[in-house]
Amino acid sequence: MTYDLVLANGRVIDPETGLDAVxxxxxxxGVIRAVSDVPLEGTERLDVGGLVVAPGFIDLxxxxxxxxxxxxxxxxxxxTVLELEAGAYPVARAYRQAELEGRPLNYGFSTSxxxxxMSVLAGVDPAASLEVLLANIxxxxxxxxxNAEATARIVAMLEKDLADGALGIGILVxxxxxxxxxxxxxxxxxxxxxxxxxxxxxxxxxxxxxxxxIDGAEEIVRAAAETGAHMHxxxxxxxxxxxxxxxxxxxxxxxxxxSKVTTEAxxxxxxxxxxxxxxxxPELLHRRGLSPHSIGLLSGGRFADDAELRAAREREPxxxxxVHLLDEEDPAQFAFIQKALAFEDAAVATDAVPLIRTPxxxxxxxxxxxxxxxRTAGTYGRVFRQLVREQALLSLxxxxxxxxxVPARVxxxxxxxxxxxxGMDADLTVxxxxxxxDRASYAATVAPSEGFVHVVVNGRFVVRNGAxxxxxxxxxxxxx
Ligand SMILES: [Zn+2]
Numbered sequence: 221m222t223y224d225l226v227l228a229n230g231r232v233i234d235p236e237t238g239l240d241a242v243x244x245x246x247x248x249x250g251v252i253r254a255v256s257d258v259p260l261e262g263t264e265r266l267d268v269g270g271l272v273v274a275p276g277f278i279d280l281x282x283x284x285x286x287x288x289x290x291x292x293x294x295x296x297x298x299x300t301v302l303e304l305e306a307g308a309y310p311v312a313r314a315y316r317q318a319e320l321e322g323r324p325l326n327y328g329f330s331t332s333x334x335x336x337x338m339s340v341l342a343g344v345d346p347a348a349s350l351e352v353l354l355a356n357i358x359x360x361x362x363x364x365x366x367n368a369e370a371t372a373r374i375v376a377m378l379e380k381d382l383a384d385g386a387l388g389i390g391i392l393v394x395x396x397x398x399x400x401x402x403x404x405x406x407x408x409x410x411x412x413x414x415x416x417x418x419x420x421x422x423x424x425x426x427x428x429x430x431x432x433x434i435d436g437a438e439e440i441v442r443a444a445a446e447t448g449a450h451m452h453x454x455x456x457x458x459x460x461x462x463x464x465x466x467x468x469x470x471x472x473x474x475x476x477x478x479s480k481v482t483t484e485a486x487x488x489x490x491x492x493x494x495x496x497x498x499x500x501x502p503e504l505l506h507r508r509g510l511s512p513h514s515i516g517l518l519s520g521g522r523f524a525d526d527a528e529l530r531a532a533r534e535r536e537p538x539x540x541x542x543v544h545l546l547d548e549e550d551p552a553q554f555a556f557i558q559k560a561l562a563f564e565d566a567a568v569a570t571d572a573v574p575l576i577r578t579p580x581x582x583x584x585x586x587x588x589x590x591x592x593x594x595r596t597a598g599t600y601g602r603v604f605r606q607l608v609r610e611q612a613l614l615s616l617x618x619x620x621x622x623x624x625x626v627p628a629r630v631x632x633x634x635x636x637x638x639x640x641x642x643g644m645d646a647d648l649t650v651x652x653x654x655x656x657x658d659r660a661s662y663a664a665t666v667a668p669s670e671g672f673v674h675v676v677v678n679g680r681f682v683v684r685n686g687a688x689x690x691x692x693x694x695x696x697x698x699x700x
Pocket of ligand 1: 455
C-alpha cells in the first residue's frame with residue numbers, strides 16, 4: 221500500500237482515543253487512511269520526527285473569513301474557520317461566495333439572527349455580509365423589542381437557512397439588548413427542532429446593567445433547560461469578565477442537570493469595538509470597572525481622561541479601539557481569563573476580527589499597515605506559549621484537545637474532524653512544542669505565529685516548513 225502522503229515519525233496526539241505515541245500517518249484522497257506504529261510508504265514521505273502531529277485546529281468563532289484572514293489563521297495552526305456567532309444570512313450566499321473565491325482552510329457559517337432581525341425590523345438587505353451587519357449594528361430600529369408577527373417572520377427566515385445547511389443559529393443578542401426574551405426562546409426552540417446548536421453573544425449581566433430585561437447568563441442556561449437546545453456560550457471570558465466565577469458556576473450546575481451548554485474563550489484581556497460603542501460612554505465605564513485609560517485607538521495610545529475619550533467618540537465613532545476589559549499584566553485579572561480557558565471542556569476560539577487596511581484580501585504578504593486584534597493571528601500560538609509552556613495551566617495534550625476535538629464536538633457536521641484516526645478528514649497541524657508561539661501583540665497586531673511547522677487541509681499543505689503556500693486552496697465547505 222502506497223499512500224499519497226505519509227507524515228512519518230511524529231508524536232501523534234489524538235484527543236478522542238488518548239493516543240500519544242510516535243506513529244506514521246498515511247493520507248490518501250484527503251482522508252487519513254492509517255495511523256501506524258510500523259513505517260508506511262508514501263508517494264511523498266515527510267519525516268516529522270521531534271514534532272507533534274495534532275488534529276487541525278477548529279475555530280468556532282472567526283469573523284475573519286476572507287483570504288487574508290484564512291492565511292493568518294493557517295499560520296496559527298487552524299484548518300477550519302467557522303463564523304458561528306454573528307453568522308451569515310442568507311447562508312447559501314456566504315457559502316457560494318467562499319466557494320467561488322476559494323479558501324485555503326475549511327469554512328462554514330451559521331445563519332444570523334441579527335441579520336434576519338435587521339431585515340424584518342429595519343428593512344436592511346443583509347447580503348450575507350459582515351460589513352453590512354457591522355454598518356447597521358448601531359441602528360436603533362433593529363435593537364427594539366419586536367412583536368409576535370416579527371418574531372414569526374424572523375424564525376421563518378432562520379428555518380429556511382437551517383434547511384440550506386447552516387451550522388446552527390448565531391444570536392448576537394448582546395447587540396440588541398432590548399429584544400424580548402421570548403423571541404430568544406423561540407429561536408432556541410427552532411434550533412432544538414433542527415438538531416443544531418445556537419451560538420450566543422450574551423446580553424449584559426445584571427452586575428453590568430441592572431436594567432437588562434434578563435441576566436445574560438441566566439438567559440442562555442434557561443433556554444437550554446426549557447427548549448432542550450444546545451446553547452453554545454461565546455467568548456465567556458469577555459462578556460463575563462470579573463463575574464466569570466458566577467457565570468461558569470451557573471453553567472456547571474445546569475450541565476449537571478442535563479442541559480447542553482458549551483463554552484469557549486480566548487486568551488486576551490482586550491476586546492475590540494468601534495470607539496463610539498454605547499457601552500464606552502464615559503459615564504457608563506464604571507459598570508465594567510473601566511476607565512478612559514482602559515481604552516485605546518488601534519492607531520494610538522490609551523486615552524488619558526474623559527475629555528479625550530469624548531473627543532474621539534465624536535470625531536471618529538467607527539474607528540477600531542482596544543478595550544482592555546482585563547489587564548493581562550495583572551495576575552489577579554489574568555486569573556479571570558485563565559478560569560474561562562481552563563473551565564471543563566471549554567474550547568479555544570479566537571473571535572478573530574476582519575483585517576483592516578487590506579484593500580485586496582487576496583494579496584500576500586499582507587500590506588505593511590494591515591492591522592487587526594492580535595487574537596486574529598495569535599490566539600493558538602499564545603495558548604501553547606503562555607498557558608502550556610510558561611504557566612503550565614494546560615498540559616500539551618489538553619491544550620490540543622481544546623483546540624480541535626472539543627470544538628469538533630460542538631458542531632454535529634464536524635464528526636470527521638478533530639481526530640487523528642483512520643477514516644477521518646486529513647486536517648492536521650504539525651507543531652514544534654518547544655518553539656510554538658504567538659508573535660502578534662497590541663503593537664504588531666498581525667505578526668504571524670511561529671512553530672506551526674506544517675498545516676495540512678484535506679491532505680494538502682497550506683503551510684509547509686513554517687511558510688504559507690499562497691497558491692494552496694484545499695478548503696472545503698462544512699455544511700449541516
Ligand atoms: Zn461577540
